[in-house]
Amino acid sequence: MWQPDGWGWQARIGLLTPHADICPESEFRAMAPEGVSIHATRVLLGVYSPGGIMDPTIAAGPVRAFADPPEVDDAAELLAAAPLDAIVYGFTSSSYVRGAADDAVLMRRLETRTRGVPVVVPCAAAAEALTVLGVKALALINPPWFSAELSGQGASYFEGLGFEVAYHGPAGLPSNQQAIEPAEVYEWVRRHTPVNADAVFIGGNGFRAVATIHALERDLSRPVLTANQVAFWHALRVSKKRITVTGYGRIFDSQR
Template sequence: MTTVGLLYPGHSAEGDYPRCEVLLDSDIRLPVFHTDIGEDAHRVDALLRMGSAERLAAGVEELRLAGAESVVWACTSGSFVYGWEGAHEQIRGLARAAGLPASSTSFAFAHAVRELGAVRVAVAATYPDDITALFTAFLKASGADVVAGRAAGIVTAAEVGTWGRAEVLELARAGDHPDAEVVLLPDTALHTVAYLQELEEMLGKPVLTANQVTVWEGLRLAERRAWLYGPKLGTLFQKRE
């Protein structure tokens, strides 16, 4: 059995993780440990507090007791808001507190883009403009070429969590760009796992979503590959020859 511990702020789209467990259909376990979200706002000061070392460390003991082999801070905005270097320091602190390999959803996106052999990406974000700009800056620091960025302007994770299939597909469609090799949907508060196959078929290219890449990153850290011979979890999880 492989257990990936996920630190997730508040309650929005954490149901994507048990869905991933079912789709992976193996001995992979993805327990979710909720951290204090504080003020639910896609605003720089609120996001910095949400991703503080104290709040992340608070969930570490439960995670260890669950037998986690790796830990991922399952939050994009609460990591990239620190910038490229600050996000590295955040994860180093989490790894020290947990005594485990650690990462965050922001780094999961950077690593997943490289895994796909892509460079040019489009961002379809639920966030306001200024927060979306911080994510695109993070991606550029990772070496990606961001050819387009779409900001839906949603302020709270609670509102994002109410979005369903129609809103998710429209966001991805609006955020796509002809030059993009892959489209990124960065919010872990957005339910996306159920729509991954449809998203990729609609756009005709790989789609990376926050909860999908979070799971993939945790498995990568645990040195566990979970290849699927089918599109259930998108191109990222499909075996490449």
């Protein structure tokens, strides 16, 4: 009788996202099955011009500052006023710059403001997903707006957690979030994943990539992870809800 209304009767996931980024909300909603709702709030990131335009290579200063108090802390507290099951900090690159130890500090700091709502940090979620999947070596594909230095910091992040990084680098695609097409991402990842990588991690919450997961896992015969996918997976995991997600990667099989 009634039409779907988007109500989160299974789970409600919050999302802290850079103010002009359109990708995390889109990809979370694409992956969310019926009964899982997404509730986002925006946090100022000082690399954008109006219309979501940013420099071809993002600067390290604003990336590092995004995780600093008070803006993201205040946003987390406001978002947690809603009846949510988990909140995702939707920004990969500050983890690359600041490191895994700081991710743990950030998570604890934000959780002091969220009144018991668990906080998910994508790179920490990626490390847990890689462990769940038994991955030893990974290929790390980053957005085209990441510098070679930032990509190297991403490699150091995962190496510091005991993983081998068989390949890393920014994708050679247009450095414009709105110009990214799944077919181009698929081809770049397929051609740049070495045979000695057990899995692929596509970094960057603003990098449009979840549409490629199924095809890449089929054609590479190994797990494919993305920043938004692992964050969504981990948000469902910490919410302690048994929710089936299909078509977006092997990692969701561990949810069942």
